[in-house]
Amino acid sequence: TVPAPKPPPEPDMNNLPEHPMPPHQKKHALNSIKAVKRLKDAGPFLHPVDTVKLNIPFYYNYIKRPMDLSTIEKKLNVNAYEIPEQVLSDFKVMVNNCHLFNGKDSAISHMVNNIEASFEKHMLNMPPKDLPAPTTHK
Numbered sequence: 001t002v003p004a005p006k007p008p009p010e011p012d013m014n015n016l017p018e019h020p021m022p023p024h025q026k027k028h029a030l031n032s033i034k035a036v037k038r039l040k041d042a043g044p045f046l047h048p049v050d051t052v053k054l055n056i057p058f059y060y061n062y063i064k065r066p067m068d069l070s071t072i073e074k075k076l077n078v079n080a081y082e083i084p085e086q087v088l089s090d091f092k093v094m095v096n097n098c099h100l101f102n103g104k105d106s107a108i109s110h111m112v113n114n115i116e117a118s119f120e121k122h123m124l125n126m127p128p129k130d131l132p133a134p135t136t137h138k
């Protein structure tokens, strides 16, 4: 019997963190995701893998944590992340899903590697959690 394709899980809205990432870090992470979404190689990663359009009903049987750029952006907007590393780890889930399902040397995996490199470069400029107090020059 063909297993019914499972819908991609929504961001874990149920247990949002008590102390989410502060606004200046959230803003930087959102800008980084927006910059990646504009890359030529980002197309297939903008939305959850569409198992019907791609005719891969087994996808969610292999890929237990589907992830894509729109889901990361949504999680940022609902303050689902506590620290920037959690954003990076969701990004890596998306990368590893692609490597696992398509093969590390596939064209689509080279595309996801490109956008991951770009995202990591943006995240190098992430401001520290506790910004220095604004100094008032006399």
Ligand SMILES: CN1C(=O)c2ccccc2Sc2cc(NC(=O)[C@@H]3CCCO3)ccc21
Pocket (backbone or CB within 6 Å): 043, 044, 045, 049, 050, 053, 054, 056, 097, 098, 101, 102, 108
């Ligand atoms: C990341 N990834 C994949 O990992 C994937 C999974 C199975 C088969 C092919 C691919 S490459 C791929 C292609 C699209 N393409 C599309 O979404 C559009 C709509 C359906 C055909 O092109 C989206 C995701 C994707």
